[in-house]
Amino acid sequence: MHTEIIKALTSYVSLTQEEVETIISFYTYKKYPKKTIILHAGEVCKFEAFVIKGCLKTYFLDETGSEVVLTFASENWWVSDISSFYEGKPSKMYIDTLEACELLLITLEDKEALLRQLPQLERAFRIMIQRHLSVYQERLFASIALSAKERYAIFLEKYPSIPQRVPQHLIASYLGISPESLSRIRRGRV
Amino acid sequence: MHTEIIKALTSYVSLTQEEVETIISFYTYKKYPKKTIILHAGEVCKFEAFVIKGCLKTYFLDETGSEVVLTFASENWWVSDISSFYEGKPSKMYIDTLEACELLLITLEDKEALLRQLPQLERAFRIMIQRHLSVYQERLFASIALSAKERYAIFLEKYPSIPQRVPQHLIASYLGISPESLSRIRRGRV
DNA sequence: CCAAAACATTGACCTAAATCAAGAAATTTA
DNA sequence: TAAATTTCTTGATTTAGGTCAATGTTTTGG
Numbered sequence: 368m369h370t371e372i373i374k375a376l377t378s379y380v381s382l383t384q385e386e387v388e389t390i391i392s393f394y395t396y397k398k399y400p401k402k403t404i405i406l407h408a409g410e411v412c413k414f415e416a417f418v419i420k421g422c423l424k425t426y427f428l429d430e431t432g433s434e435v436v437l438t439f440a441s442e443n444w445w446v447s448d449i450s451s452f453y454e455g456k457p458s459k460m461y462i463d464t465l466e467a468c469e470l471l472l473i474t475l476e477d478k479e480a481l482l483r484q485l486p487q488l489e490r491a492f493r494i495m496i497q498r499h500l501s502v503y504q505e506r507l508f509a510s511i512a513l514s515a516k517e518r519y520a521i522f523l524e525k526y527p528s529i530p531q532r533v534p535q536h537l538i539a540s541y542l543g544i545s546p547e548s549l550s551r552i553r554r555g556r557v
Numbered sequence: 558m559h560t561e562i563i564k565a566l567t568s569y570v571s572l573t574q575e576e577v578e579t580i581i582s583f584y585t586y587k588k589y590p591k592k593t594i595i596l597h598a599g600e601v602c603k604f605e606a607f608v609i610k611g612c613l614k615t616y617f618l619d620e621t622g623s624e625v626v627l628t629f630a631s632e633n634w635w636v637s638d639i640s641s642f643y644e645g646k647p648s649k650m651y652i653d654t655l656e657a658c659e660l661l662l663i664t665l666e667d668k669e670a671l672l673r674q675l676p677q678l679e680r681a682f683r684i685m686i687q688r689h690l691s692v693y694q695e696r697l698f699a700s701i702a703l704s705a706k707e708r709y710a711i712f713l714e715k716y717p718s719i720p721q722r723v724p725q726h727l728i729a730s731y732l733g734i735s736p737e738s739l740s741r742i743r744r745g746r747v
Numbered sequence: 748c749c750a751a752a753a754c755a756t757t758g759a760c761c762t763a764a765a766t767c768a769a770g771a772a773a774t775t776t777a
Numbered sequence: 778t779a780a781a782t783t784t785c786t787t788g789a790t791t792t793a794g795g796t797c798a799a800t801g802t803t804t805t806g807g
Contacts, residue, residue: 429702437698450691453684482680489679490672494643496686501640503693504627510700511733512619515794534754543701548794550756557793705764724784738764740786 368396371443372417372471379491386485393481394471399464406462412451414472418444421468422532426540427460436541439465439529445495446470465533515544516552558586561633562607562661569681576675583671584661589654596652602641604662608634611658612722616730617650626731629655629719635685636660655723705734706742 369391376382376390394417399405406412408428422441425448426434437460440446451458452475473481482488509518519542523530530538539549551557559581566572566580584607589595596602598618612631615638616624627650630636641648642665663671672679699708709732713720720728729739 427698427702435698435702437694449687450694453687486676486679489676489683493679493683493686496683496690497639497643500686500690500693503690503697504640507693507697507700508617508625508627510697512617512625536754545795546755547757547796551794554756726784735765736785737766737787741764744786 368419369394369471371419375417375443375495376488376491379494380487382485389484390481390488393477394473397470397472399468399470401464401467403464403468404461405464406448406458406460408459408461409457410451411455412448412458412462413474415445415447415449415452415475415478416470416472418442418446419469419471421464421466421470422529423462423464423468424533424537425460425462434461434537434540435543436537439526439533439537439541441529441532445499449496449499465537510543515542515548516557518542518544519549519552558609559584559661561609565607565633565685566678566681569684570677572675579674580671580678583667584663587660587662589658589660591654591657593654593658594651595654596638596648596650598649598651599647600641601645602638602648602652603664605635605637605639605642605665605668606660606662608632608636609659609661611654611656611660612719613652613654613658614723614727615650615652624651624727624730625733626727629716629723629727629731631719631722635689639686639689655727700733705732705738708732708734709739709742 372394373382373387373390382390396419399421405414405416405423406425418440420442422439423446424436425438425440425446426436429435438446446462448458448460448462450456451460455475482492509521513521519538522538522542535549535553536546539546542549544552548557562584563572563577563580572580586609589611595604595606595613596615608630610632612629613636614626615628615630615636616626619625628636636652638648638650638652640646641650645665672682699711703711709728712728712732725739725743726736729736732739734742
């Protein structure tokens with residue numbers, strides 16, 4: 368059950384069996400049914416989660432109340448509102464399960480205790496955040512510099528399995544285009 | 558000369574005078590004239606820099622060869638291509654000075670040595686990267702969900718001093734709009 | 748297994764912002 | 778300080794992609 372989170376962390380630091388046990392002991396396994404809101408805007412995000420199984424979306428509501436999808440998180444990804452989680456401030460985003468999910472969760476208190484106990488993990492988490500950062504950087508570039516069609520092509524290349532499990536209008540939202548336009552792009556009618 | 562970088566780091570961890578000296582000893586002070594390219598796309602980024610004085614832009618070139626500004630970095634900000642710097646891979650971006658600049662630079666080797674010597678800094682750097690991440694997150698949301706006019710208004714609120722020192726067409730590029738459109742937005746003719 | 752809800756497609760039309768072109772200002776450099 | 782370069786503005790025109798509305802299709806839950 369915990370093998371994948373350990374794999375994710377040991378790509379950056381090496382760990383003894385005892386250290387692995389320690390890490391595991393700090394995370395809580397939890398199941399959520401489909402369409403569960405696990406973080407509401409306005410709340411402080413109390414978890415950082417690793418996705419064992421399932422798929423989630425993180426999103427904002429715009430002025431007209433419609434969803435703007437920021438990320439999809441599926442197996443072996445992390446999901447949280449990092450700035451709310453670490454700085455204890457109310458989140459502006461929502462996080463929902465799109466499928467039944469199994470997550471490994473940690474609270475801020477426990478994460479800090481874990482890092483005090485295994486300071487070498489600081490490095491692993493720092494590298495993971497850096498990776499997240501460059502993903503956002505590339506998306507921002509795409510969003511500024513590329514056409515809707517190009518953004519969709521890149522999305523398909525990077526996340527070929529997401530379209531099979533996520534409704535198309537959410538992908539449109541993620542790409543910053545209307546569902547109608549995405550439909551037309553897919554049909555080649557653009 | 559180093560007071561601001563120390564202030565930036567001590568907002569997250571407290572340091573003794575000796576530790577402060579250690580940090581300072583790892584950074585190299587350097588001056589650059591205006592319009593110097595300090596990172597070329599294709600090169601590996603060999604520095605992480607703290608801006609003491611001056612202003613820089615980081616940008617990509619799009620398919621037609623025109624600049625897409627990703628960030629401006631001025632006093633007390635960090636500038637680097639994080640993913641190239643840490644992962645040793647060729648950068649896709651450029652970094653240029655927009656004014657004469659004074660920077661404090663560190664190489665990856667030195668940064669790792671510094672972190673081995675003062676592991677409590679891991680925390681400070683992690684928090685800084687998290688902050689960067691949420692800045693990108695908000696910009697991505699803005700870029701997907703808000704109009705050019707709204708994006709400009711937010712930019713002015715967040716960075717009121719940048720327009721006084723950076724050409725307007727670079728701000729347009731940063732916001733993902735054409736220089737002509739930004740000119741019209743400013744004139745209220747939109 | 749059927750009804751209801753959610754999702755996707757298509758066409759007609761609209762609009763925010765891009766592009767093109769020309770000139771005016773401002774800044775730099777010699 | 779004059780010439781050169783860079784930057785900014787304005788108008789005319791185009792276009793990518795949005796919106797609205799109707800219809801078809803798939804999925805879900807009772």
